[in-house]
Amino acid sequence: GEVGVASSLAPKIGPLGLSLKKIREDIAKETTRDWKGLRVTVKLTVQNCQAKVTVVPNVAALVIKSLKEPKHDRKKMKNIKHTRNISSDDVIEITKVMKPRSMEKHLVGTVKDILGMRVSVRCTIDGKDPKDLQSEIDEGEVEIPED
Known part of the structure; x- marks a missing residue:
């Protein structure tokens, strides 16, 4: 449910022209559903200026x-x-x-x-x-x- 520090995401997302705020919201929405309170890895796939968030649990x-x-x-x-x-x-x-x-x-x-x-x-x-x-x-x- 909580997204990590923005400073680690910004340098990777900035050059792609994507909204950091929207991606953070998407990550929060994906992780809150089933993984609240647990630390999970999130895979971010960008294609045609569209970001897709996938939870990859360890x-x-x-x-x-x-x-x-x-x-x-x-x-x-x-x-x-x-x-x-x-x-x-x-x-x-x-x-x-x-x-x-x-x-x-x-x-x-x-x-x-x-x-x-x-x-x-x-x-x-x-x-x-x-x-x-x-x-x-x-x-x-x-x-x-x-x-």
Whole structure:
């Protein structure tokens, strides 16, 4: 919902002849809808003097969104602890979203990448610690679908 500092956008948008104010409004409108309180990357595509804003969420934003916690004001609350639990189906859904941007060849590798991010977010998957789940995947105790 909040747009970063204008000084970082102005030098990139100015030579294109686009309105900085309108682009900031478009970014705020796109990010407020689903990503309020989360830090996400925004992709700005300019074609024929028309700017199109696309939200490109990172793994941490997808993980925190899947926790379905109440919205936090990032300016007022620092070092938020995420203690909720999510299902393994949510992990697979996030993996499918991130797969095109991942460098991993197989879905299993992408799942393990996302589980690593879960460790830093400090949440559990089906009541298990993400590190334990990674070990179970390595040992073949947990099956990950290929598609």
